Every structure is written in structure tokens, then in C-alpha cells.
Amino acid sequence: MSHTPILQARGLKRHFVTKAPFFGDPTVVRAVDGVDLTIGEGETFAIVGESGCGKSTLARLLVRLIEPSEGQVAYQGNDIGDLSEQALRDLRAELQFIFQDPFSSLNPRMTVGALIEEPLRTHGIGTLEARSTAVARILTRVGLRPEHADRYPHEFSGGQRQRIGIARALVSGPKVVIGDEPVSALDVSIQAQVINILEDLRDAFGLTLIVIAHDLAVIRHMSDRVAVMYLGKIVEVSPTDALFRSPAHPYTEALLEAIPIPTVGARKAHVAIEGDLPNPIAPPSGCRFHTRCPYAIDTCRTEEPVLRDLGDGHQAACHFAGDLTLKRIKPGDLRRTPAAARRFDVYSAARARTDPAKTQHSSSREEKPHAYR
């Protein structure tokens, strides 16, 4: 896929320094430690990794919600590091964020209408009347009703609150939306509804979507490209299909091997790597993954591998990238019996009959919500 770059990170670092103790030096956590990324306009880019790998910090750096220790982020070719506070604030109308926890990210004292209208008010978009029309419109788009604007967040379920969060992020007509684990706090059936809404709105508004997630199935379903992070660094970046078809970094293999697969008698999730994530305060020397890597040799303990190009946009930071034959999830592991497949068809057909909303968002791109600006 060839996209014009919309967001670019160069040498991005963020080190958190603890308060200096009475004796000795303060500890430094290298949460993000040298990340280069180019995200193309209109693509869905996923960042995956386990807790503590720095994925949320990276997401916040990309929209300058926190300041980098080193490195730059450019939005549409312009460095956002030099922007004045006011200019940054204006820019935020175009770069929006969806948070993980729909219970703590909405102000409980504001009505849903006021919450969704807030970004428009902040950015001075539209008249009062135009704003309330916009709120009603976006509420409908996320599957809620305009009259919900008068209610408070506590009156809604987790899934509905996440829809409110999405409405709030989209109402100002952003170009880039970053979701930090946008569906991971939700139940399976609600998660599916929210994924569909996100994808519909992405397609309808032509959004660039950056999804931070730890769930590989969600990533496989939603994203065009993936970056795998481990201890503050990107260890593999690839078009999504290629990553699942031919993983090139042993850590990616370990992640794929560890997912339980919803098919009885498929391969058992395999303990590919033992042990815990090393302490990010003192990351291992050389390749950061060497302490848990089954393929590590002496070189890996001393020399840090850099991202190497494997062709077709696939890069991995491993000395053996491209030489190792790594395991993947085989299509046979996900097979369905004919009986099950038939019954799923019956279910989808019945759902299609009873859910006309399914075809409501057609492929034609609509005007963006900020057209009334």
C-alpha cells in the first residue's frame, strides 16, 4: 500500500526519571527508547506488545500528550515539537485520542451532550445550534440516540460509554485517531459491536487509525500494518498479513504461539518463552529479548540488532531475521467443522435479516463532520 505519510516519528525516546533518592542516582525507565515510524494517510496501524513495553507511552508521544526526551514527531511533514501551546491545541482537533477505560475517561458531572460538544467548543467550531446538531448526528452514528445527550455517563453501560468516547473523539472531524486499547475493557459481544463502529466510521470519514492493543485477534482483524514492541523498542514492523504468515522476530513467534485458539484439538498454546519481562530500568544488554529467546547466541548478548529490511515493508530487529523458520498459526488450526460452519451461516443470515443497520453505512465516503466549520 502506498500512502502519503501523515505521521512520522524519528528517534523518538521518552525516559521517565524517578525522584532522586537520598543516596545514589535516580532510576531511569526507558519507556520508549528510539522509535522510528511512518504512518500513512488512511491506513490502520497497530502497535502490539505486552504490559510495560511502552506502547501507550509511544501513542501519547505521537500526539504530544507527553513531551519526548529526544526525537521528533512530524504531522503532515511539520514538526509538532516546536508548536506553541495554542498551535498545538488547534492541531488536536485533527489528532484525537480514544482511551481504554470508559469508566474513568468521561467526566461524571457532565452530560453526554456536553462531553461530546466539548471538543467543538474548545476549538471554536460552529455556532451553538450547529454544535448541538453535530452532537445529535454523531450520537446516531455511534449507535446511540440523540436524546441520550441529556443523560450522564453513569446511566450507560461500558460499551455505550466507549461509544460516547468514540463520538467525542470524532466530533471535531479529526484526520488521525489513536485508540489506546479501545476495546480491551469490553465483553466479547460488545467488543465486536465497537470494532464494527470504529471500522465503519474509519471508512466513512477516511480516518487514519492507530490502534494500541495486546489482543492479536483484534489487530489481525482491524489493521493494515503492525509494529511489535518489546521493552521500549520496535522489534518487528510489517504488513499485518505478512506478520501472521511469516513472523520474523522470535518475540513475535512467542506471542503467536501463546494465544489460545478457539478450536478444540488445535495446537495447544505453547510456552514458547519462559520467565517474565525483564526490568525496564535495567534492560538486558545486546538484544533486549536475548534473556528469553530460544535462539539466542553469544552475539545477541553483546550486539544490539537494528531493524533490517526483509522486503515488502517487512522489518525485524533480529540478527537472524529472515534466516530463522519461525512457527505461525496454521490455517488448519482454525478450521471449523462443516456442521459448525453451516450453523454460523444460519446465524449470520438471520442477523442480516434482523439488522438493517448493517448495510446503512455504505462505501461512499461522507462529508466529514467538520464540514460545517
Add this chain to the structure above:
Amino acid sequence: MNTPAPPVLVVEDLELRIGNAPEPIVDGVSFTLNAGETLCIVGESGCGKSLTALALMGLLASPPLQQSGGRAEFQGEDLFKMPRETLRRVRGGRMAMIFQEPMSSLNPALKIGEQIAESVREHQGLGFEAARLRALEMLERVRIPAAEKRLNEYPHQLSGGMRQRAMIAMALANDPSLLIADEPTTALDVTIQAQILDLMRSLSQESGTALIMITHDLGVVAEMADKVAVMYAGRVAEAGSAQQIFDDPQHPYTLGLMSSMPSLGGSRERLVTIPGSVPSPIDMPRGCRFAARCPFVGDDCAEAPAAREISSGHSVSCWRAPLEDAVTETEARIA
């Protein structure tokens, strides 16, 4: 050992109520569990899976919750009629439970070794030194590295995966016949989850402990379960062997749940969802509780369907099962 051993746990028509809500919050839950078997109870938040487990352990917050019907026979004794003192001895001894969040279920002020030893002293009457040795042995069995050192550490000094291992060590220290695990890996990262699942599988195989595993993750179910109960809004929608549930899913809720999951196979098609959300526990609908979200709903669904055996060991609570026949009939009627 040639005569079939009696089941470890038989639950029949368990009913739980909350306050004076008109409909029970858990209604008619039944299952049988044999030694060495793993039963997975799967469902979404509010389906009553955790409440069922807490009721069995005698840990219901009562009031407002109360066990209002049914029985649970554990090794021949009725858990709900057991005197308090007996229940205290059974719980943590022959029957143990592990929880989702190990940090909040471990005592932060007690060393790991002391927490395990305490339960061993209490239940097996071992002396101080013997209990300590047992704690060490258990930490080694759950493959905690440098177990000797960990005995003297506090919960906050352990990582999430280590804490869950310590919880498992504590639960298994008295060789229970039944272990109930409530979402034991939900709070863990996927590579750590694989380690814990692997550990639980091999420990239950070694010891013959029957395992009830409560989860919302169908992947975990496929991996661990011999038997599966799919719960929705306090009732068992469908139950059977893992093979039956995954290869021949019958209940519309089971189908909806499975098709809601994004595929690892690379399909980018729109997910086929379940519309709406779960009913409120204090206002459960009469009749089939899934009716409001079901694409196959009809007039007869105003009456709650009883569990019906569709093949040996596979039961479904739905008037429409098997669905393909029901759909053909409807189409014939319309035509």
C-alpha cells in the same frame, strides 16, 4: 478403581436471588464434575458465572444475595446444609479457589511462605517447620524460580505471573479434590497466560484435581475444557463436551459469541455481532432471557425453554435448536 468413582461435585438447579428482585439472578444451573475433569464456565460479565462459584464456596455476599434453591453435593455432602465449622474445614482444604487478581487476594503484609504455611497448619495440623517445608515444596511445584528466597518475600516483590503461581501453590497445598479458578489468567499478559494455563493443566493431570475454570475467553475454553457450560444472564444456555460446543454449537448465544470474536485467520469481514446488551441482574426478563437479542425470537420464547438433550451429553436451552431445521420451517411457513 474399577467401579466408577462417584462424581466430585454435583450441582442441581442452583438458584440465587438478589434482594427482592422478581426473577432469580442465577436460575437452574446444573452440572456434574468427575475427578480429573475440567469444566469451563464461559460467558460475559453479569452472566452469573462468578456468583455460581462463590455460592459453591459459601462466599456469597449475603445479604443482598441468597441461595434460594437447588443443591450442591461435594463428595457426597450437601455444601448448602453443611455446618459453618465443617464448611470452614472443607474450604481451603478439600476445595480451593483462585481469583482473577492475585494482588488483591494475597495478604500484602504477610510473606508468601507464611501465607502458604498458614493454610497448611490450619488444615493439616502440621507443625511450623513441616508447614514451611510444604510451602517450599509447593513453590517448587508451581515452578517459581529461587523458591527458597521467594518464601521470605512479600507479594509486592513478585511479578503478576509469580503472584498467580503463588496463589495456585496456596490453593493446591492441601491437595484439594476440587479447584475453582475464576478468570485466573485474565489479568496476565499472553505469554504469561500460556505459562499459567500449561501449569494448571499439568498440575490437575498429576493430582487428579477436578477443575472449574471460569472464563470469558473461548480460546482458553478450547484449550483447557473437557466439559463446557455456556452461561447467559444466570442460566446455562448450552452445555456439553468441549468438542460438542465448538464443533456443533447450537444455542444462538453460543453462535453469536463465537462469531463476535475477531478471527486469527485473517478475515477482514465485518464481525457478525449480537445486538444490544445483557439484561440488568435486578430485572431479569421472564421467558427466554436471550430473547431480546436473538435473531430467531418468536412468540414461544415468552416461555423459558428447558434444557433439552440434543445428543448424548449435549444439552441446549432453546426452542429453535437445531437452528437449520427451525429456519427451514419458518421459510416454508412464509412461502
